[in-house]
Amino acid sequence: xxxxxxxxxxxxxxxxxxxxxxxxxxxxxxxxxxxxxxxxxxxxxxxxxxxxxxxxxxxxxxxxxxxxxxxxxxxxxxxxxxxxxxxxxxxxxxxxxxxxxxxxxxxxxxxxxxxxxxxxxxxxxxxxxxxxxxxxxxxxxxxxxxxxxxxxxxxxxxxxxxxxxxxxxxxxxxxxxxxxxxxxxxxxxxxxxxxxxxxxxxxxxxxxxxxxxxxxxxxxxxxxxxxxxxxxxxxxxxxxxxxxxxxxxxxxxxxxxxxxxxxxxxxxxxxxxxxxxxxxxxxxxxxxxxxxxxxxxxxxxxxxxxxxxxxxxxxxxxxxxxxxxxxxxxxxxxxxxxxxxxxxxxxxxxxxxxxxxxxxxxxxxxxxxxxxxxxxxxxxxxxxxxxxxxxxxxxxxxxxxx
Amino acid sequence: xxxxxxxxxxxxxxxxxxxxxxxxxxxxxxxxxxxxxxxxxxxxxxxxxxxxxxxxxxxxxxxxxxxxxxxxxxxxxxxxxxxxxxxxxxxxxxxxxxxxxxxxxxxxxxxxxxxxxxxxxxxxxxxxxxxxxxxxxxxxxxxxxxxxxxxx
Numbered sequence: 001x002x003x004x005x006x007x008x009x010x011x012x013x014x015x016x017x018x019x020x021x022x023x024x025x026x027x028x029x030x031x032x033x034x035x036x037x038x039x040x041x042x043x044x045x046x047x048x049x050x051x052x053x054x055x056x057x058x059x060x061x062x063x064x065x066x067x068x069x070x071x072x073x074x075x076x077x078x079x080x081x082x083x084x085x086x087x088x089x090x091x092x093x094x095x096x097x098x099x100x101x102x103x104x105x106x107x108x109x110x111x112x113x114x115x116x117x118x119x120x121x122x123x124x125x126x127x128x129x130x131x132x133x134x135x136x137x138x139x140x141x142x143x144x145x146x147x148x149x150x151x152x153x154x155x156x157x158x159x160x161x162x163x164x165x166x167x168x169x170x171x172x173x174x175x176x177x178x179x180x181x182x183x184x185x186x187x188x189x190x191x192x193x194x195x196x197x198x199x200x201x202x203x204x205x206x207x208x209x210x211x212x213x214x215x216x217x218x219x220x221x222x223x224x225x226x227x228x229x230x231x232x233x234x235x236x237x238x239x240x241x242x243x244x245x246x247x248x249x250x251x252x253x254x255x256x257x258x259x260x261x262x263x264x265x266x267x268x269x270x271x272x273x274x275x276x277x278x279x280x281x282x283x284x285x286x287x288x289x290x291x292x293x294x295x296x297x298x299x300x301x302x303x304x305x306x307x308x309x310x311x312x313x314x315x316x317x318x319x320x321x322x323x324x325x326x327x328x329x330x331x332x333x334x335x336x337x338x339x340x341x342x343x344x345x346x347x348x349x350x351x352x353x354x355x356x357x358x359x360x361x362x363x364x365x366x367x368x369x370x371x372x373x374x375x376x377x378x379x380x381x382x383x384x385x386x387x388x389x390x391x392x393x394x395x396x397x398x399x400x401x402x
Numbered sequence: 403x404x405x406x407x408x409x410x411x412x413x414x415x416x417x418x419x420x421x422x423x424x425x426x427x428x429x430x431x432x433x434x435x436x437x438x439x440x441x442x443x444x445x446x447x448x449x450x451x452x453x454x455x456x457x458x459x460x461x462x463x464x465x466x467x468x469x470x471x472x473x474x475x476x477x478x479x480x481x482x483x484x485x486x487x488x489x490x491x492x493x494x495x496x497x498x499x500x501x502x503x504x505x506x507x508x509x510x511x512x513x514x515x516x517x518x519x520x521x522x523x524x525x526x527x528x529x530x531x532x533x534x535x536x537x538x539x540x541x542x543x544x545x546x547x548x549x550x551x552x553x554x
Contacts, residue, residue, distance in 0.1 A: 170511040171479060178508060179427050181531035186431075189533065208531075219510075 003027040013079075013089070013104035016096075021046045021063075024099060033106060035082040051086060054078045062091070070095045079104065162222060169219045177215070181208045217356035221343060224363050229269035231392050236263035236321070239270060240298060243277030251285040256294035263300040266321050267392045268368050276364040279357035280384060284327035287382065292328060299324045305387055307369070319390040324375065326383040337374040368392075418444040418548070420471040422454045422488065423506075424480040428529070431536060432475075438533075439540035446471070451483025455491055458498060470501060473547045476523070478507040478514060486521045493522035500553040504543060 003025055007014055013030030017023050026041045034041075034049055041048075047055045054077050066072045071094040079087045088111045093102035188201045237260070244258050281296060288294040305320040332340055341362040343355070358372075361384075365372045368388050375383040419441060423429055429447055436445055448454045461468050474492075478485040485505065492498045504525040505518045515526050530536050 170514075171509050174510075175425075175508050178529060178531050182427075182431055182533060185532050185534075186434075 013106075015046075015102045015104065016099050017046050017102070018099055023049075025101075030104060033081075033087055033104070034079060035085075049079050051078045051080045054080075062093075066093050066095065066100055076107070077104075166219070166222045169215055169222065173215055174212075177208060177211055180204065181212070184208065214356075218343075221356050221360050221363065224272055224275065224360055224367070229271055231267050232270055233265050234268045234270045234273055235265055236273065236300075239274040240277045243274050244281050244296070246278050247281035247285055250282060254285055254288065254294060256285065256288075256296060258296050260298040261300050263298070263323065264302060264321060264390070266388055266390050268388060269364075272364040272367060273388075276361045276386075279361045280325050280386075283357055284325075284329055284382065287332075288327070288329040295328045297324075297326045299326075302390065303387070305389075307389065320370065320387045321390055323386040323388070324383060325386065326375075326377065326381060328381040331377060331380050331382045332374055334374065334376055340374065341372065418471055419473045419475065419544075420446045420448060420454070420457075421475045421506075422448045422451065422480070422485065423475070423477045424449050425477070428477070431533060432540075435533060435536035435540050438537040439544065441540055441544055450480040451485060451488030451491075453482075454488050455483065458492065458495075462495070462497070470498065472501070472553070473543065474501055474503045475506045475543075476503055478505060478509060478518070486517055489518070489521040489523060502547045502551060502553070504547070506539075 003014055008027045009029060010027065011029065013033050014025070014027035015023060015030055016025035023041050023044050023046055026036075028038065031038060031041065046058065050058055057077065062072060062075055062077065065075075071092075073092050075091040075093070077089055077091050079089050081087055088107050089104040090107050090110075091102055091104055093100055095101075184201050184204045188198065188205075240260060240263060244260075248254070248256065284294065284296050301322045302319050303322045304317045307316040307318045341358050343359040362372050365386060365388065369392075370386065370388040372384055372386045375385045377383045419436075421429070421432055423432065433445075433447075436442060446457075448457055458470075461470050476485045476489060485507070489503060492501070492503070499522075502524045503522065504527060505523045506527050506529060507514070508529050509515075510528050518526050527539060530539065
């Protein structure tokens with residue numbers, strides 16, 4: 001039996017069923033909601049439009065409640081469509097004589113909202129979880145940043161001290177030395193001085209020259225500062241050739257050959273890199289074999305190296321330029337592989353160098369976050385392996401290098 | 403300071419070259435070089451920038467009958483007032499803008515050299531250690547700045 005009047009198409013399902021659960025009336029709205037053709041439900045058991053769980057719920061809670069109280073309100077129950085899809089409903093029912101009438105309001109949206117609420121809750125829980133991890137990571141970061149800041153303060157203090165020392169080297173130390181030289185020269189110009197006096201003057205003069213030379217070298221060492229220069233594209237082939245010519249000019253009486261492969265362009269401090277080449281070549285010229293023509297050879301390759309040099313267990317492999325600079329000179333014994341790069345550490349007290357050249361090289365390479373090492377050479381001669389990063393993205397960032 | 407008793411010609415000559423130099427040893431060496439270069443009577447020594455300001459301020463007083471020097475040798479590191487500060491003061495005064503200023507100092511620092519030219523120096527010479535070289539500088543300076551150079 002269908003439903004007469006407005007109730008048939010009211011915006012809610014309407015159902016009448018008997019004491020034993022047999023459907024006697026169903027409106028069109030309910031039929032549509034469940035996908036049944038007209039009147040097909042009449043005479044069927046109510047369980048046929050309930051899911052298994054709802055059927056149990058109907059028998060154990062819904063119907064006893066209805067039978068006992070004569071009505072039931074706001075009962076959430078899931079109906080089953082003809083196509084066996086769940087249709088969540090809110091049910092209101094009451095008794096009319098020996099039948100029960102029931103309206104069903106679909107609550108698909110509510111369920112969707114609930115699902116959204118549940119999803120949001122799950123997301124919140126996950127967020128709390130990942131937030132915990134973030135907090136831990138953030139604490140570690142903070143600790144690291146404090147450590148960095150502390151080191152930065154120390155390093156700024158050191159560099160201020162160094163600046164003062166530089167000023168002293170540039171001026172204050174020079175001044176008395178120049179006076180000694182000037183007045184010694186005056187002495188030597190005086191007529192009638194004894195042979196012995198003249199010899200003393202020559203000795204004082206030589207010592208002054210040496211001192212002056214050392215001061216100049218030290219000054220060069222401290223003045224190679226990354227802060228003074230800008231990162232740019234450096235044409236390594238060009239500057240290495242220029243540096244080689246400059247080295248030749250400093251040793252005009254030496255016959256030498258230069259074999260250089262083209263070197264890739266890298267980012268760096270051009271002035272400093274040219275100075276680095278000059279000192280490496282100068283080293284080759286100074287420590288050549290007297291009986292053999294000097295041969296200087298450069299080979300260049302691009303290799304992958306870890307950018308993190310100061311931190312253990314941190315890795316970021318980037319492209320480095322690897323330069324091998326080799327000569328056929330007297331060579332450097334491997335036991336001096338560290339000390340040759342130290343300031344004023346000369347292997348031979350009588351050697352013609354100032355003991356600053358390779359220290360300056362190392363400082364320049366380190367200004368570029370690279371490295372310079374001595375390479376073992378079985379057949380004699382000296383060899384240096386220089387690693388320089390191809391790019392300096394971190395130096396161009398607003399914070400600069402940490 | 404310039405004495406009023408000195409005859410006119412000599413008075414004009416007396417301060418033709420001004421050395422602003424604090425170090426007595428350098429004053430001694432420069433005097434010696436000047437003597438060897440034949441500049442014995444032309445020079446005036448001022449011990450620092452502050453005294454130089456006083457000296458040049460007097461030249462600004464009208465009717466004092468004093469003429470401005472034709473060449474200034476300036477040291478950089480001096481007590482009371484350094485060379486660069488004095489140079490800045492000097493170049494702000496239009497009457498002194500064309501006086502050649504040769505910085506004569508110990509410093510080889512590129513920053514000092516750049517700063518000197520920025521402040522209006524005309525030349526920069528690092529003090530030599532050889533007396534003969536200093537004499538040569540004085541001979542050349544006299545020839546170039548006093549004979550060839552035009553300031554007006």
